Amino acid sequence: MTKRKIVHIDEEKCNGCGLCIPSCHEGALQIVDGKAKLVSEKYCDGLGACLGECPHGAISLIEKEAEEVDEKAVEQHLNNLNKPTFKRNTVCPGSRTAFFEDNNNDPTKINTDDVEIKIKSQLKQWPVQLMLVPPDADFFEGADLLITADCVPFVYPNYHLDFLKGKRLVIGCPKLDDIDYYIEKLTEIFRINNLNSITIAYMEVPCCSGIVRAVEIALSNSGKDIPFNKIKIGINGQIIY
Numbered sequence: 111m112t113k114r115k116i117v118h119i120d121e122e123k124c125n126g127c128g129l130c131i132p133s134c135h136e137g138a139l140q141i142v143d144g145k146a147k148l149v150s151e152k153y154c155d156g157l158g159a160c161l162g163e164c165p166h167g168a169i170s171l172i173e174k175e176a177e178e179v180d181e182k183a184v185e186q187h188l189n190n191l192n193k194p195t196f197k198r199n200t201v202c203p204g205s206r207t208a209f210f211e212d213n214n215n216d217p218t219k220i221n222t223d224d225v226e227i228k229i230k231s232q233l234k235q236w237p238v239q240l241m242l243v244p245p246d247a248d249f250f251e252g253a254d255l256l257i258t259a260d261c262v263p264f265v266y267p268n269y270h271l272d273f274l275k276g277k278r279l280v281i282g283c284p285k286l287d288d289i290d291y292y293i294e295k296l297t298e299i300f301r302i303n304n305l306n307s308i309t310i311a312y313m314e315v316p317c318c319s320g321i322v323r324a325v326e327i328a329l330s331n332s333g334k335d336i337p338f339n340k341i342k343i344g345i346n347g348q349i350i351y
Contacts (some may be wrong), residue, residue, distance in 0.1 A: 113348035115156035116176045121145050121169035121315065123316045127242055130160040130169055151242065153184050165241055165291050232275040241291070243314040245298035253278040255305050256297075259321050265347050266311075273311050273341065284320030296328035297300040308339040314344050 111142060124278060138153035139146050139160060141241075148154055156179075158171045158254075190311065235249040240257075256277040258316040263269040282301075298304070310325050312318045322340060342350040 112178055113173060113175050114178070115153060115171045115173050117148050117154050117156070117158065117160065118170050118172040119146050119148060120168045121205045123166045124164075125166060125168075127165065129165065129242065129244075130163045133160045133163045135159065136179075137188050150183075150320040151182040152185075153187055155179050163286070169325075178329060179268055181280065186285075229270060232270040233279065235278055238279045238281050240280045242285060243280055243295075243299075245295060246302055249278050250299060250303040250305065252287075252304055254307045254309070255280070255299075257281075257310040257321065257325055258282065259318045261313050262311045262343050265313065265345060266349075267347060269311075273309070277309065282321060283340070284324060287289050289320050289324055292324040293328050293331070296325060297331040298336050300329055300332035305334075305336050306340065309339045310342065310343045311343060314342055314350055 119139075124145045126141055126146065128146070131139050131141065131148055134154075136153045136155060138150065138155075140149050141147070142149075146164075154176075156171060159170065159351055160168075161169050163169075184198050190303060235247070237243050254277045256274060256279050258273070258281045260281045260283050262273075266272070284292065299305075308325065308329070310322055312321055325338070329336060339349075344350050
């Protein structure tokens with residue numbers, strides 16, 4: 111044992127999003143029982159590559175008595191992580207990125223008295239939650255981006271066809287989440303990707319204007335001039351403008 115810097119995780123702040131896992135090149139962090147855990151002190155180099163990945167500030171470096179880094183053990187650990195039966199448990203499935211070239215899911219069928227309506231999902235990527243989506247995800251490049259307050263798809267019934275079709279998506283709630291984090295994340299998305307356009311769909315309720323302000327501030331901070339369109343939805347499902 112020696113006194114050195116090592117990662118510390120505040121379990122009260124950690125929500126198990128898994129964003130820290132890929133940034134730890136030694137595989138010292140895993141999601142266990144819904145929380146990020148340091149699986150072994152001997153895997154952690156104490157350099158803190160994972161620090162900037164946590165949206166909730168749950169990861170820090172502390173100095174304490176800890177096992178020394180064991181490079182051979184790290185190498186063996188990384189080899190073990192490549193086994194499919196183990197790797198599935200190391201990254202939160204909800205934050206794993208995916209791009210759908212063609213969504214071939216069967217259309218949802220809605221039956222009324224004498225009319226059958228078939229609606230096919232227009233979602234082309236995963237994840238969609240702004241707290242989870244990585245700014246450098248491949249699906250952002252050259253995209254038309256739709257930013258949606260997360261109540262909108264429940265209130266506006268034709269959301270997929272009228273708004274989402276042909277676009278990439280991020281969703282969030284400015285009342286329940288950290289608006290400053292939204293601004294930082296959106297700024298980075300705008301800055302590093304060549305977006306064709308930005309559309310924001312939000313509710314008429316006062317708190318929802320927060321996500322509009324976040325987009326406007328982030329766009330200004332990014333230094334980019336990207337066409338920007340706003341769609342305001344009433345609580346009864348109508349487009350206000």
